[in-house]
Amino acid sequence: xxxxxxxxxxxxxxxxxxxxxxxxxxxxxxxxxxxxxxxxxxxxxxxxxxxxxxxxxxxxxxxxxxxxxxxxxxxxxxxxxxxxxxxxxxxxxxxxxxxxxxxxxxxxxxxxxxxxxxxxxxxxxxxxxxxxxxxxxxxxxxxxxxxxxxxxxxxxxxxxxxxxxxxxxxxxxxxxxxxxxxxxxxxxxxxxxxxxxxxxxxxxxxxxxxxxxxxxxxxxxxxxxxxxxxxxxxxxxxxxxxxxxxxxxxxxxxxxxxx
Amino acid sequence: xxxxxxxxxxxxxxxxxxxxxxxxxxxxxxxxxxxxxxxxxxxxxxxxxxxxxxxxxxxxxxxxxxxxxxxxxxxxxxxxxxxxxxxxxxxxxxxxxxxxxxxxxxxxxxxxxxxxxxxxxxxxxxxxxxxxxxxxxxxxxxxxxxxxxxxxxxxxxxxxxxxxxxxxxxxxxxxxxxxxxxxxxxxxxxxxxxxxxxxxxxxxxxxxxxxxxxxxxxxxxxxxxxxxxxxxxxxxxxxxxxxxxxxxxxxxxxxxxxx
Numbered sequence: 244x245x246x247x248x249x250x251x252x253x254x255x256x257x258x259x260x261x262x263x264x265x266x267x268x269x270x271x272x273x274x275x276x277x278x279x280x281x282x283x284x285x286x287x288x289x290x291x292x293x294x295x296x297x298x299x300x301x302x303x304x305x306x307x308x309x310x311x312x313x314x315x316x317x318x319x320x321x322x323x324x325x326x327x328x329x330x331x332x333x334x335x336x337x338x339x340x341x342x343x344x345x346x347x348x349x350x351x352x353x354x355x356x357x358x359x360x361x362x363x364x365x366x367x368x369x370x371x372x373x374x375x376x377x378x379x380x381x382x383x384x385x386x387x388x389x390x391x392x393x394x395x396x397x398x399x400x401x402x403x404x405x406x407x408x409x410x411x412x413x414x415x416x417x418x419x420x421x422x423x424x425x426x427x428x429x430x431x432x433x434x435x436x437x438x439x440x441x442x443x444x445x446x447x448x449x450x451x452x453x454x455x456x457x458x459x460x461x462x463x464x465x466x467x468x469x470x471x472x473x474x475x476x477x478x479x480x481x482x483x484x485x486x487x488x489x490x491x492x493x494x495x496x497x498x499x500x501x502x
Numbered sequence: 503x504x505x506x507x508x509x510x511x512x513x514x515x516x517x518x519x520x521x522x523x524x525x526x527x528x529x530x531x532x533x534x535x536x537x538x539x540x541x542x543x544x545x546x547x548x549x550x551x552x553x554x555x556x557x558x559x560x561x562x563x564x565x566x567x568x569x570x571x572x573x574x575x576x577x578x579x580x581x582x583x584x585x586x587x588x589x590x591x592x593x594x595x596x597x598x599x600x601x602x603x604x605x606x607x608x609x610x611x612x613x614x615x616x617x618x619x620x621x622x623x624x625x626x627x628x629x630x631x632x633x634x635x636x637x638x639x640x641x642x643x644x645x646x647x648x649x650x651x652x653x654x655x656x657x658x659x660x661x662x663x664x665x666x667x668x669x670x671x672x673x674x675x676x677x678x679x680x681x682x683x684x685x686x687x688x689x690x691x692x693x694x695x696x697x698x699x700x701x702x703x704x705x706x707x708x709x710x711x712x713x714x715x716x717x718x719x720x721x722x723x724x725x726x727x728x729x730x731x732x733x734x735x736x737x738x739x740x741x742x743x744x745x746x747x748x749x750x751x752x753x754x755x756x757x758x759x760x761x
Contacts (some may be wrong), residue, residue, distance in 0.1 A: 316739040336595065343694045347738075378741045439745060479602075479760060480575040482637045489601045496754050498679060501738060 247283045248273055249376045251383070255283040255291050259304055265305040269295075273289040275303065276346050284373060286383030287315050313381030316439040317345055319403060319448025323352040324395055325489045326456035329358035331366075338367050338485040341493040342374035342384055351389040356458035362389045381424045391465055406476045408488060413470075419476040419492065423450060423499040448500055452476075452492045457485055485487020506539045507532055508635045509512060510642070514542040514550050515569070520562040528554075528562045540564070545634060545642030547572050549586020568705040572640030576604055576759040578662060578707025583609040583654060584748045585715035588617035590625075596745040597626050600752040601633035601643055612647040615717035621648045651723055655730045665735045666727040669718050673728075678735040678751065684707060707759055711735075711751045716744055 250265045252258060269275045275295050283291040290311040297304035323346060331417055338349060348372075351362050357385070366388045375383045384497045399405060406419060407471065453460075460468075468474060478491050509524045520528055528534045534554050542550040549570040556563035582605060586593045587596065598609060608623050608630075617636060627645045634642045658664060665678060712719075712727065719727075729732060737750050 340746055340749075343740060343742050344750065377743070479756075481602060481756075484636070485601050487599055490599075490749075491603065491753065494750065495740075495757070497740075497755070498754070 248275070249290075249379065250283050251283060251286060251376055252283040252291075253286055254312070254437050255285040255293075256289065256307065257297070257486050259296075261303040261305065263301070263335055264320045269299060269302055269303045283303070283307070284376065284379075284381075284383075285370075288315075288381050290329060290381070314502075315381065316502050317497060318502065319450065319500055320321055320348065320401075321346040321493060321496040321500065322348040322350070322401065322449070322451040323454065323489055324352055324399075324451065324458050326352045326354045326357045326455040326460075326485065327389070328457065328485045329465065330358070330365070333484070334362070335366065335438060337489050338370050338386075340429075340490050342371050342380065343378045344490070344494055345380065346493045348385040348387065350387040350395060352392050352395055352453070352455075354392045354456050355461040355464060357436075359455045359456075360389075364388050366391045379481050391466075392427055392460075393467065395449040395475070396468050399451060399452045399471070401449050401451045403451065405451045405453075405471075405473040407453040407460065407465060407473045408476055408478055408492065409455060409465050411462055411465060412461070414475050416464060416475045416477040419452070419478055420495045420499065422474065422476060423496060450500070452496065453490060454489045456484060508638065509540060509542050510545060510631050511542040511550075512545060514544040514552075515566065516695050517561055520564065522560070525560060525562040528634070529557060529559055529705045534562065538547070542581050542636075543635065543640075544719065545631075545641075546585055547640050549640070551631075564705070568666065572760075574640065574734050575761050576756060577761065579607060579660075580752060580755040580759065581606040581607040581609070581660065581708070581710040582713065582748055582752055583611050583658075583710065584713040585611045585613045585616045585719075585744065585752055586621050586743045587619045587649070587716060590618070591731075592743070592745040593621070594625060595656045596628050596748050597645075598633045599749050601630050601639065602637045603641065603751045603753050604756050605643055605748070606641065607644040607646065609646040609654060610712075611651050611654055611712070612648055612722040613715050614723060617717070619648075620717075623647050624684070636683075648743055651719075652726065655727050655732070658710060660710045662706060662710065664710045664712075664727075664732045665733055666712040666732045667737055667751065668714060668717065668722055669736075670721055670724060673721070673724060673734050675734045675736040678711070678737055679754045679758065681733065681735060682755060709755045709759070711755065713744060713748045 250261055277298050279295045281293055283293050291307045292309040293305040293307045296306045341467050353360055364386060371384055371386055478488055511522055536554050538559050540552055542552050550566045551568040552564040552566045555565045612619055627628060630645055634720045694720055737747055
């Protein structure tokens with residue numbers, strides 16, 4: 244059986260041809276011909292069964308045959324904000340894995356102890372899109388540019404819960420997975436049953452979680468976040484590298500919010 | 503503050519010098535001198551605070567000052583058996599991350615649809631040791647050589663629960679995380695309270711979980727495992743790559759069994 248071919252086409256319903264890079268892949272690598280079936284993903288909750296209408300070496304015009312609305316497989320939005328690691332490969336790896344596991348948004352923080360002050364967002368975006376296709380996600384996670392820690396905190400007006408993971412024993416830390424599970428149980432009580440589970444986002448379930456650089460957040464950064472409504476948490480007993488902490492936070496959020 | 507230096511020294515209590523590779527690192531990279539403090543990890547539940555007694559360019563003789571018994575941070579043994587991916591880097595990455603998160607044993611399976619039939623166990627072992635040191639684990643996960651799928655199944659006499667993850671919709675699959683959590687609740691009932699929580703392994707809590715190759719297990723392999731006491735499970739709604747599935751299984755086990 245031929246593996247179905249998936250292409251990422253933002254705004255696919257209003258377009259008629261594959262974006263340049265996808266077209267080259269479709270024509271030169273997969274050698275699609277007129278009449279061949281393919282699937283388009285718009286990254287915003289829709290897949291489309293489509294057919295190649297016209298194929299040239301660099302262009303691929305399509306006709307949509309069927310619209311396939313996707314169902315969310317988790318509640319609310321999962322947003323990870325992380326200080327990128329010195330080794331860029333570790334961040335790219337994490338972006339791929341977090342996309343496979345399932346999350347909604349990634350932001351990069353410039354912190355006091357950050358070892359990396361710049362980041363190629365276009366590379367992260369590419370990796371995320373590739374993982375969206377590979378793991379057939381209905382929604383493409385948003386990839387935000389790097390910003391100063393304080394700017395992020397001051398502008399984070401998420402109506403859901405906000406958390407900062409850190410390692411300072413002198414600041415009381417609750418267990419992240421326990422806290423988000425308690426919230427999850429609360430929101431699934433009968434009185435909330437009118438909440439639609441197939442329309443994202445369902446604001447009360449939203450999670451924003453912050454993970455610091457190799458040298459952790461500064462204690463002043465932690466305090467600043469707490470003053471701005473973030474909760475102080477730990478990811479557990481394990482001493483994790485930054486990228487592993489980021490993925491763990493996403494996996495825990497995913498387990499707590501899955502449908 | 504100087505970061506404490508950790509060295510992996512199997513059987514450290516009965517030895518008097520660092521293994522060759524660790525000695526070179528201690529002498530040439532860290533330039534330790536007589537009287538310097540260091541920590542030894544034996545990978546079997548003990549750390550030792552030690553001091554450099556004699557330092558030559560290639561040798562490092564130590565004296566143990568204090569024995570530090572480690573406490574397990576999860577119940578029972580977590581054993582992942584996985585078909586290695588074609589891309590060896592993906593397996594190495596997973597071995598590192600699973601060690602950081604925390605598990606006890608990894609086995610590699612040669613399956614019908616395996617894309618990789620050989621594996622450099624020495625490389626995996628090296629990565630695991632490095633992650634044990636980096637994440638300060640009390641116990642070093644065992645790394646087993648590759649073996650045929652059927653041999654593994656027939657010789658897996660784990661007294662805990664055994665699971666096979668697969669994607670065949672025609673075979674009923676329970677949710678892995680739900681099942682292992684139910685067992686966890688059961689074993690923590692008052693009648694079991696005499697169970698010691700600081701002596702590993704606590705057999706009833708043991709988890710063995712199988713993850714297949716890129717093309718999944720064959721359906722015959724799944725049936726063979728079920729006939730040998732394995733339970734049929736899914737890791738959830740996400741379409742995961744082999745190495746992501748392996749790490750997810752370890753993370754879920756860790757969450758369900760943490761102290």
